[in-house]
Amino acid sequence: MTVVSQSPEETRSLARQIGEGLKGGEIVLLYGDLGVGKTVFVQGLAEGLGVPEDYYVVSPSFSLINEYPGRLRLVHVDLYRLEPAQVEDLGLEDYLEKDSVVAIEWAERLPSDLIPEEAILVRMQYLKEDQRRLEITLPPRQHTP
Structure with a gap:
Protein backbone atom coordinates (compact mmCIF):
# COMPACT_ATOMS: atom_id res chain seq x y z
CA MET A 1 0.00 0.00 0.00
CA THR A 2 1.32 3.45 -0.88
CA VAL A 3 0.00 6.56 0.85
CA VAL A 4 0.95 10.21 0.47
CA SER A 5 0.70 11.94 3.81
CA GLN A 6 0.11 15.68 3.74
CA SER A 7 1.13 16.31 7.36
CA PRO A 8 2.65 14.79 10.48
CA GLU A 9 -0.92 14.45 11.82
CA GLU A 10 -1.92 12.30 8.83
CA THR A 11 1.18 10.15 9.28
CA ARG A 12 0.40 9.73 12.99
CA SER A 13 -3.24 8.88 12.23
CA LEU A 14 -2.30 6.21 9.68
CA ALA A 15 0.15 4.65 12.12
CA ARG A 16 -2.48 4.76 14.90
CA GLN A 17 -4.86 2.76 12.68
CA ILE A 18 -2.14 0.18 12.03
CA GLY A 19 -1.32 0.03 15.76
CA GLU A 20 -4.98 -0.57 16.63
CA GLY A 21 -4.96 -3.67 14.42
CA LEU A 22 -1.81 -5.24 15.87
CA LYS A 23 -2.16 -8.33 18.05
CA GLY A 24 1.36 -8.63 19.50
CA GLY A 25 4.57 -10.19 18.28
CA GLU A 26 4.83 -7.86 15.27
CA ILE A 27 7.97 -6.09 14.12
CA VAL A 28 7.64 -2.76 12.30
CA LEU A 29 10.72 -1.78 10.30
CA LEU A 30 11.00 1.91 9.41
CA TYR A 31 13.21 3.06 6.55
CA GLY A 32 13.90 6.64 5.45
CA ASP A 33 16.16 9.64 5.67
CA LEU A 34 16.74 11.81 8.71
CA GLY A 35 13.69 13.96 9.46
CA VAL A 36 11.29 12.04 7.22
CA GLY A 37 8.89 11.24 10.09
CA LYS A 38 9.84 7.82 11.42
CA THR A 39 9.41 8.89 15.04
CA VAL A 40 6.07 10.54 14.19
CA PHE A 41 4.97 7.19 12.77
CA VAL A 42 6.04 5.40 15.97
CA GLN A 43 4.12 7.99 18.02
CA GLY A 44 0.99 7.01 16.07
CA LEU A 45 1.69 3.32 16.63
CA ALA A 46 1.96 4.09 20.34
CA GLU A 47 -1.48 5.71 20.29
CA GLY A 48 -2.93 2.65 18.53
CA LEU A 49 -1.29 0.35 21.06
CA GLY A 50 -2.82 2.25 23.96
CA VAL A 51 0.36 3.81 25.33
CA PRO A 52 -0.88 6.32 27.95
CA GLU A 53 -0.77 9.97 26.88
CA ASP A 54 1.54 10.87 29.77
CA TYR A 55 4.31 8.84 28.08
CA TYR A 56 6.04 11.02 25.51
CA VAL A 57 7.37 8.81 22.72
CA VAL A 58 10.77 10.07 21.56
CA SER A 59 13.43 8.56 19.36
CA PRO A 60 15.86 6.53 21.47
CA SER A 61 18.89 7.85 19.56
CA PHE A 62 21.18 7.65 22.58
CA SER A 63 19.54 4.99 24.74
CA LEU A 64 18.95 2.82 21.62
CA ILE A 65 15.82 1.16 23.06
CA ASN A 66 12.80 2.67 24.84
CA GLU A 67 9.87 0.64 26.17
CA TYR A 68 6.33 1.91 26.71
CA PRO A 69 3.38 0.16 28.41
CA GLY A 70 0.02 -0.12 26.71
CA ARG A 71 -2.52 -2.65 25.47
CA LEU A 72 0.64 -4.17 24.03
CA ARG A 73 4.14 -3.13 25.14
CA LEU A 74 5.88 -0.95 22.54
CA VAL A 75 9.61 -1.52 22.15
CA HIS A 76 11.04 1.41 20.19
CA VAL A 77 14.53 0.85 18.76
CA ASP A 78 16.76 3.38 16.97
CA LEU A 79 19.72 1.96 15.04
CA TYR A 80 20.97 5.32 13.70
CA ARG A 81 24.21 5.36 15.70
CA LEU A 82 25.07 1.69 15.10
CA GLU A 83 26.93 -0.17 12.40
CA PRO A 84 25.26 -3.37 11.18
CA ALA A 85 27.80 -5.52 13.05
CA GLN A 86 26.88 -3.78 16.34
CA VAL A 87 23.16 -4.47 15.85
CA GLU A 88 23.66 -8.19 16.39
CA ASP A 89 24.93 -7.47 19.92
CA LEU A 90 21.71 -5.65 20.92
CA GLY A 91 19.82 -8.87 21.58
CA LEU A 92 16.70 -7.72 19.71
CA GLU A 93 15.32 -11.27 19.78
CA ASP A 94 14.84 -10.83 23.55
CA TYR A 95 12.12 -8.25 22.83
CA LEU A 96 10.13 -10.37 20.38
CA GLU A 97 7.27 -11.44 22.59
CA LYS A 98 3.57 -12.01 21.97
CA ASP A 99 2.63 -9.11 24.25
CA SER A 100 4.92 -6.64 22.46
CA VAL A 101 5.32 -4.76 19.22
CA VAL A 102 8.86 -3.84 18.18
CA PRO A 139 2.78 -9.58 5.72
CA PRO A 140 -0.01 -11.76 4.29
CA ARG A 141 -1.56 -12.41 7.73
CA GLN A 142 -1.99 -8.66 8.44
CA HIS A 143 -5.04 -6.66 7.48
CA THR A 144 -4.92 -3.23 5.87
CA PRO A 145 -6.17 -0.43 8.18
Missing part, protein backbone atom coordinates in the same frame (compact mmCIF):
# COMPACT_ATOMS: atom_id res chain seq x y z
CA ALA A 103 9.31 -0.71 16.03
CA ILE A 104 12.81 -0.24 14.59
CA GLU A 105 13.92 3.09 13.14
CA TRP A 106 16.83 3.04 10.67
CA ALA A 107 16.02 -0.55 9.74
CA GLU A 108 18.43 -0.25 6.80
CA ARG A 109 21.17 -0.85 9.41
CA LEU A 110 19.63 -4.19 10.35
CA PRO A 111 21.59 -7.12 8.87
CA SER A 112 19.40 -8.89 6.32
CA ASP A 113 19.60 -12.19 8.22
CA LEU A 114 17.87 -10.47 11.18
CA ILE A 115 14.88 -9.27 9.12
CA PRO A 116 11.94 -11.61 9.69
CA GLU A 117 9.68 -12.46 6.74
CA GLU A 118 6.60 -11.42 8.72
CA ALA A 119 7.89 -7.89 9.42
CA ILE A 120 5.79 -4.86 8.54
CA LEU A 121 7.92 -2.64 6.29
CA VAL A 122 7.40 1.12 6.25
CA ARG A 123 9.48 3.01 3.68
CA MET A 124 9.17 6.76 4.05
CA GLN A 125 10.24 9.28 1.45
CA TYR A 126 10.39 13.06 1.68
CA LEU A 127 8.39 14.71 -1.12
CA LYS A 128 8.17 18.35 0.02
CA GLU A 129 7.60 20.46 3.17
CA ASP A 130 5.20 18.23 5.16
CA GLN A 131 4.39 15.79 2.37
CA ARG A 132 5.71 12.22 2.63
CA ARG A 133 5.26 9.04 0.61
CA LEU A 134 4.77 5.97 2.80
CA GLU A 135 5.10 2.55 1.24
CA ILE A 136 3.73 0.03 3.70
CA THR A 137 4.16 -3.67 3.15
CA LEU A 138 2.11 -5.86 5.45
Whole structure:
Protein backbone atom coordinates (compact mmCIF):
# COMPACT_ATOMS: atom_id res chain seq x y z
CA MET A 1 0.00 0.00 0.00
CA THR A 2 1.32 3.45 -0.88
CA VAL A 3 0.00 6.56 0.85
CA VAL A 4 0.95 10.21 0.47
CA SER A 5 0.70 11.94 3.81
CA GLN A 6 0.11 15.68 3.74
CA SER A 7 1.13 16.31 7.36
CA PRO A 8 2.65 14.79 10.48
CA GLU A 9 -0.92 14.45 11.82
CA GLU A 10 -1.92 12.30 8.83
CA THR A 11 1.18 10.15 9.28
CA ARG A 12 0.40 9.73 12.99
CA SER A 13 -3.24 8.88 12.23
CA LEU A 14 -2.30 6.21 9.68
CA ALA A 15 0.15 4.65 12.12
CA ARG A 16 -2.48 4.76 14.90
CA GLN A 17 -4.86 2.76 12.68
CA ILE A 18 -2.14 0.18 12.03
CA GLY A 19 -1.32 0.03 15.76
CA GLU A 20 -4.98 -0.57 16.63
CA GLY A 21 -4.96 -3.67 14.42
CA LEU A 22 -1.81 -5.24 15.87
CA LYS A 23 -2.16 -8.33 18.05
CA GLY A 24 1.36 -8.63 19.50
CA GLY A 25 4.57 -10.19 18.28
CA GLU A 26 4.83 -7.86 15.27
CA ILE A 27 7.97 -6.09 14.12
CA VAL A 28 7.64 -2.76 12.30
CA LEU A 29 10.72 -1.78 10.30
CA LEU A 30 11.00 1.91 9.41
CA TYR A 31 13.21 3.06 6.55
CA GLY A 32 13.90 6.64 5.45
CA ASP A 33 16.16 9.64 5.67
CA LEU A 34 16.74 11.81 8.71
CA GLY A 35 13.69 13.96 9.46
CA VAL A 36 11.29 12.04 7.22
CA GLY A 37 8.89 11.24 10.09
CA LYS A 38 9.84 7.82 11.42
CA THR A 39 9.41 8.89 15.04
CA VAL A 40 6.07 10.54 14.19
CA PHE A 41 4.97 7.19 12.77
CA VAL A 42 6.04 5.40 15.97
CA GLN A 43 4.12 7.99 18.02
CA GLY A 44 0.99 7.01 16.07
CA LEU A 45 1.69 3.32 16.63
CA ALA A 46 1.96 4.09 20.34
CA GLU A 47 -1.48 5.71 20.29
CA GLY A 48 -2.93 2.65 18.53
CA LEU A 49 -1.29 0.35 21.06
CA GLY A 50 -2.82 2.25 23.96
CA VAL A 51 0.36 3.81 25.33
CA PRO A 52 -0.88 6.32 27.95
CA GLU A 53 -0.77 9.97 26.88
CA ASP A 54 1.54 10.87 29.77
CA TYR A 55 4.31 8.84 28.08
CA TYR A 56 6.04 11.02 25.51
CA VAL A 57 7.37 8.81 22.72
CA VAL A 58 10.77 10.07 21.56
CA SER A 59 13.43 8.56 19.36
CA PRO A 60 15.86 6.53 21.47
CA SER A 61 18.89 7.85 19.56
CA PHE A 62 21.18 7.65 22.58
CA SER A 63 19.54 4.99 24.74
CA LEU A 64 18.95 2.82 21.62
CA ILE A 65 15.82 1.16 23.06
CA ASN A 66 12.80 2.67 24.84
CA GLU A 67 9.87 0.64 26.17
CA TYR A 68 6.33 1.91 26.71
CA PRO A 69 3.38 0.16 28.41
CA GLY A 70 0.02 -0.12 26.71
CA ARG A 71 -2.52 -2.65 25.47
CA LEU A 72 0.64 -4.17 24.03
CA ARG A 73 4.14 -3.13 25.14
CA LEU A 74 5.88 -0.95 22.54
CA VAL A 75 9.61 -1.52 22.15
CA HIS A 76 11.04 1.41 20.19
CA VAL A 77 14.53 0.85 18.76
CA ASP A 78 16.76 3.38 16.97
CA LEU A 79 19.72 1.96 15.04
CA TYR A 80 20.97 5.32 13.70
CA ARG A 81 24.21 5.36 15.70
CA LEU A 82 25.07 1.69 15.10
CA GLU A 83 26.93 -0.17 12.40
CA PRO A 84 25.26 -3.37 11.18
CA ALA A 85 27.80 -5.52 13.05
CA GLN A 86 26.88 -3.78 16.34
CA VAL A 87 23.16 -4.47 15.85
CA GLU A 88 23.66 -8.19 16.39
CA ASP A 89 24.93 -7.47 19.92
CA LEU A 90 21.71 -5.65 20.92
CA GLY A 91 19.82 -8.87 21.58
CA LEU A 92 16.70 -7.72 19.71
CA GLU A 93 15.32 -11.27 19.78
CA ASP A 94 14.84 -10.83 23.55
CA TYR A 95 12.12 -8.25 22.83
CA LEU A 96 10.13 -10.37 20.38
CA GLU A 97 7.27 -11.44 22.59
CA LYS A 98 3.57 -12.01 21.97
CA ASP A 99 2.63 -9.11 24.25
CA SER A 100 4.92 -6.64 22.46
CA VAL A 101 5.32 -4.76 19.22
CA VAL A 102 8.86 -3.84 18.18
CA ALA A 103 9.31 -0.71 16.03
CA ILE A 104 12.81 -0.24 14.59
CA GLU A 105 13.92 3.09 13.14
CA TRP A 106 16.83 3.04 10.67
CA ALA A 107 16.02 -0.55 9.74
CA GLU A 108 18.43 -0.25 6.80
CA ARG A 109 21.17 -0.85 9.41
CA LEU A 110 19.63 -4.19 10.35
CA PRO A 111 21.59 -7.12 8.87
CA SER A 112 19.40 -8.89 6.32
CA ASP A 113 19.60 -12.19 8.22
CA LEU A 114 17.87 -10.47 11.18
CA ILE A 115 14.88 -9.27 9.12
CA PRO A 116 11.94 -11.61 9.69
CA GLU A 117 9.68 -12.46 6.74
CA GLU A 118 6.60 -11.42 8.72
CA ALA A 119 7.89 -7.89 9.42
CA ILE A 120 5.79 -4.86 8.54
CA LEU A 121 7.92 -2.64 6.29
CA VAL A 122 7.40 1.12 6.25
CA ARG A 123 9.48 3.01 3.68
CA MET A 124 9.17 6.76 4.05
CA GLN A 125 10.24 9.28 1.45
CA TYR A 126 10.39 13.06 1.68
CA LEU A 127 8.39 14.71 -1.12
CA LYS A 128 8.17 18.35 0.02
CA GLU A 129 7.60 20.46 3.17
CA ASP A 130 5.20 18.23 5.16
CA GLN A 131 4.39 15.79 2.37
CA ARG A 132 5.71 12.22 2.63
CA ARG A 133 5.26 9.04 0.61
CA LEU A 134 4.77 5.97 2.80
CA GLU A 135 5.10 2.55 1.24
CA ILE A 136 3.73 0.03 3.70
CA THR A 137 4.16 -3.67 3.15
CA LEU A 138 2.11 -5.86 5.45
CA PRO A 139 2.78 -9.58 5.72
CA PRO A 140 -0.01 -11.76 4.29
CA ARG A 141 -1.56 -12.41 7.73
CA GLN A 142 -1.99 -8.66 8.44
CA HIS A 143 -5.04 -6.66 7.48
CA THR A 144 -4.92 -3.23 5.87
CA PRO A 145 -6.17 -0.43 8.18
